[in-house]
Amino acid sequence: MNDKKLKVVLFTGYACNNNCAFCIDADKRALPQKTTAELLREAARAKGKGAYILEIIGGEATIRPDFSRVVAAAKKLGIPQVACATNGRLFADPAAARRIVRSGIDALVFSVHGPDARTHDALTRAPGSFAQLRKGLANLRALGFKKISGNTTVVKGNLAALPAIAKFYIKNRIPNVEFIFVDPNYGGAKNDFKGLVPRISKAAPLMRRALALGRAAGYPGWKARYVPLCYFKDCLGQISEINEREQFLTEHWAPDFVNRDAIGSRAAVGRRRTARCRGCLLYGACEGIWTEYLKQYGDAELKPVRKL
Template sequence: MPKIKKTVIIPGYRCNNNCQFCLNINKRNSIPEKTTLQIKKEMVEARNSGTTYLELVGGEMSIRPDIVGLIKFAKEQDFKTIMMSTNGRMYSYRNFAKKIVEAGLNSLVFSIHGHTAQLHDFLTQVKGSFNQLKKGIENVRKVGLKNIGSNTTIVKQNYKYIAQIGKLIYNLGIRNSEFIFVDPSYGAAHDRFYKFVPKISEAASYIHKCLDIGKKHKISHWAIRYVPLCYFTDYLDQVSELQEVEIFHTEHLAPDFENRDVEGSRKVVGRAKTKRCQGCRLYDKCEGIWKDYLKNYGDKELKPMK
């Protein structure tokens, strides 16, 4: 099957949350947002070059005053999927949720970092953000949005609760979920590595319990992202990158960079395998682990598979 071309437009990094582990912590207030015109131009170019899957991420895209108009414009370009990832807070306003879904947004991915208000709000550093997020999910459902997903960043502060977070997501009726091992290449987890990055050998068994929820209920997308495969040999069909490389060709268009081959460059630039991996039967499939992880924790945890 030919791959789906996905264009991810990042308009900037402004956000109404203040997540402790934010990848863009150093960019949030220093990089100017793209203009409405710039974003529209990028949409037209993407569509002309064959993109059918448009993804809008931030920062937090929903706080832009021009957002409803941008979604309408995307709909006019005839993208099959118009997806946004969000912390969900703006969607707690019913009128906003209604307007944006009516404008043409047809897929929404909510960031859910804790199973309780205490944990989620602690990580986002915004009191009330968990309750707003839950209200947002309820609102978009009420106005007819069907395609609802979730993202959870796995950090030291929440990995022991990852199965409970999975259970919450399941109970919220979400059936399209990614659990993402924190990326320490830049941002907060780079600057304060030991504060945020758990050891894979310690986190894996907790993550397995979360992935078991997806297995048990036969959920088609309930996946882990950015982990070495040796800790997930019984879960290879739930490793996001392995699925993604078969389905998508992705480009990222941010205010401060352009990456026209996300899958290819992540393999080469961000992640690495080491000498220890030689002879591993999963070598060709595996992207290894983040280079910054190796710099800090070394490669002793990697377990070449016979």
Template sequence: MKRVDVKTNFNCNNQCRFCVQGNKRELYPPKTTKEVKEILRQSRRTHEAVVFTGGEVTIREDIIELVKFARLLDYRLIQIQSNGRMFCYEKFCDEIIAAGANQFSPALHGHIPALHDFLTRSKGSFLQTLTGIRNLKKRKQDVIVNCVVTKPNYRNLPDIARLLVHCKVNQYQFAFVHAGGRAGENFDAIVPRKSLAVPFIKKGLDIGIKAGIKVMAEAIPFCLMQGYEDYIAEKYIPSTKIYDAESVVDDFAQVRKNEGKAKGPLCKKCSCFNICEGPWKEYPQKFGWDEFVAIKE
């Protein structure tokens, strides 16, 4: 199903230390209701799935109206990508579900308040997001949780996985931090070595696999994911058009592969060269290519 991601606004009620959107919230005002509706109308000619994303879309006053409009246009999938905090309000959950949202992607980055709130720099965010996930599951919604892998949380990924299994989420994903925006500014404090994080990522995946939950890992190349190739997210990400702050990207996969990610000098010798996207380019710019060892046939 072809998907369009609409970045409706960059303001947010969290202040994540790793936010790849950086200071866009200061640079770009939210798109107007009219602008978003026009994007939805145009995109429906070619796309069947829409993801409302930002910034934080649930703090828009018109979010219910926009979801209703997407429903009216008969989008088959209407996903709300969110930090999950607003879902702690039961009335809001009921309203956005009734409006037509049918998939939710909240973000949880810790298993305890001290860790999650430290990363989001927003006291109380853990409790709100966790309550939000539970509220959505109580309403039998399709919940795909995103967890950004960072230096402060990578050792706790198995704990986070256990919590998400306990919440009975439909899917969770460990996305290795993309060192752009604030993550780039805070590189030393935020970006771990992949070789240190990967054993914890694999343990975290195992917990979901054993529980029968769909799990994924993003931005970890094949050479570090041997034995877990089926869980490499890039293999499954659908073709996505993105309406960003000022630009429109027709196929994000191409931008990701050609501009966002990189391959190293030895990658050409790797049997996965053609299917691997490599890491986000900022990572080897800082750490080099030692951890990425070409896979032999």
């Protein structure tokens, strides 16, 4: 426990220039943004607590005029890794891309929800968002910025496209990617569960296919997140939760809540194994599936593992 690294996820607020159908923060857009002074204070507090990673997220944090200033301040404080999860659109502006790279940011995680504008923009509900994301990637490459990862929220609307999304990441040489099974406990996916949330038995084969494409292209570090392990027993080394539990203690500092153990509380409250899991060899390592998923679809798809 003590040798785990502290990761502080600093939420700037929930404002966003996209409007993703599945967004967990869909019902929080109107909450007030944190002020610059608050963010600078919190960056200092994170440093004081010994944070190794400060991940700055929104909403979409990059659209704040003070974004670069907050990153630069966190780096000046000496936080080893300052990262941001982003929809990537702002980086289409070369001057903004340059400003953010110069702020000293260590890593960017681009959210790619489709392999093309049709799929991606249908989910972000922001026409032009895919074209801007691609331009943003190109601008960052031109600046020599290489620490770019990817994440994809897996929903009904992009399920069939997961192999093509994997190929998009391969073409763009992204070594770290997460395919995230949508969280329906809150926000957009809760509000439109049937329209957005695929059956895990349908999603898992395509997620595994995407991971396999990554492995074949030389990217064994790609991961699946928020999945029941019975569907991934041949690639347990590629499950985000297992890796992050071993490596990090994660705190979430949002405008409307503070969670001192985001990993532990997700496993304890957000996801569940059921009576069906009894005797499963992966029970100890598995977080089960989202509680809202169980409410809507039940647990008949869970397949206790008897042999590894």
